[in-house]
Amino acid sequence: MISIRSALTSAMRSLPLVALAAITMGAQPKPTVPAKVPPAAAAAVAGGLIDINRATPAELEGISGIGKAYAAKIVGGRPYANKAQLVQKNILGAALYEKIKDRIIARQ
Incomplete structure (x- = not known):
């Protein structure tokens, strides 16, 4: 049986470092969609x-x-x-x- 901790560790290893840092620091990553111009x-x-x-x-x-x-x-x-x-x-x-x-x- 897989523990929750090992499942989370495995999932976090597959994330890019920027997303991982944002998750662990509690910050939301900024969207990369350009602002709309009227x-x-x-x-x-x-x-x-x-x-x-x-x-x-x-x-x-x-x-x-x-x-x-x-x-x-x-x-x-x-x-x-x-x-x-x-x-x-x-x-x-x-x-x-x-x-x-x-x-x-x-x-x-």
Whole structure:
């Protein structure tokens, strides 16, 4: 007959050391599942570029030179066929557009 102690010892030998340490210390191992990103945020910030057609005003304000007023103008002028329409529609000045054009995209 197998004792409970020998059964536990046998079971614990088959566990990875991290799980064994967590069990013996009373800690729960952290899940390795990545945190979910809201679809809107994922669409607005895809590939490091901020999509001016989907970004929230807060995401737009994260771009250097874009404050609340410009963010509101960008959101109010949607949709954009391309990012150059920010200048064509008089949403941004040419100098500011040149400064941020490499950080934005206009996806359809």
